[in-house]
Amino acid sequence: MRIGHGYDVHRLIKGRKLILGGVDVPHEKGLLGHSDADVLVHAIMDSILGALGKGDIGKAFPDTDQAYAGIDSLILLSRVYGVLEETGYKIGNIDATVIAQKPKLAPYIPDMRRKIADVLRTERENINIKATTEEKLGLTGREEGISAHSVVLLVTKKDERK
Ligand SMILES: Nc1ccn([C@@H]2O[C@H](COP(=O)(O)O)[C@@H](O)[C@H]2O)c(=O)n1
Numbered sequence: 061m062r063i064g065h066g067y068d069v070h071r072l073i074k075g076r077k078l079i080l081g082g083v084d085v086p087h088e089k090g091l092l093g094h095s096d097a098d099v100l101v102h103a104i105m106d107s108i109l110g111a112l113g114k115g116d117i118g119k120a121f122p123d124t125d126q127a128y129a130g131i132d133s134l135i136l137l138s139r140v141y142g143v144l145e146e147t148g149y150k151i152g153n154i155d156a157t158v159i160a161q162k163p164k165l166a167p168y169i170p171d172m173r174r175k176i177a178d179v180l181r182t183e184r185e186n187i188n189i190k191a192t193t194e195e196k197l198g199l200t201g202r203e204e205g206i207s208a209h210s211v212v213l214l215v216t217k218k219d220e221r222k
């Protein structure tokens with residue numbers, strides 16, 4: 061078994077879509093980034109790369125590379141899955157938290173879980189996503205940005221038979 065943690069934050073601005081967990085969430089502001097700035101998927105990718113001892117998404121997908129400009133982060137997640145697939149490990153479970161003052165994310169979480177589970181070829185039950193506010197404190201509380209944490213447990217593929 062191997063464990064990994066990922067963390068990311070992106071700035072909220074007007075004129076951008078808010079993409080979280082691959083879902084287009086209606087909101088008056090969206091996240092700024094070189095890619096679609098899907099902070100949740102970024103944290104999840106970093107947790108998987110971390111568990112594998114393979115660095116982080118900045119190293120895997122440099123923000124100086126125009127190939128990643130505006131890219132759907134689920135495509136990047138599928139590439140991270142490709143790296144995972146070449147190892148003896150698979151997803152055991154992921155537990156992630158999105159920290160956002162607004163909007164209310166609960167209605168969109170089932171769709172996020174389904175999309176992420178499909179890319180990672182795992183059961184939806186293995187992908188838990190939570191949302192919380194920081195009670196109007198700090199950068200998320202002031203609605204300057206949204207952050208996300210992810211913890212992943214990778215299990216050896218032979219565990220499938222247990
Ligand atoms: N952006 C968010 C934040 C929170 N939620 C849900 O509301 C519950 C209460 O959040 P607090 O931060 O006030 O404790 C939380 O457990 C989430 O279910 C949400 O949907 N979207």
Ligand SMILES: C[C@@]1(CO)OP(=O)(O)OP(=O)(O)OC[C@H]1O
Nearest residue numbers: 093094095097118121122123128
């Ligand atoms: C995803 C990448 C690549 O497009 O860019 P951003 O969307 O800016 O995201 P960030 O979390 O800052 O870093 C990883 C990147 O290199």
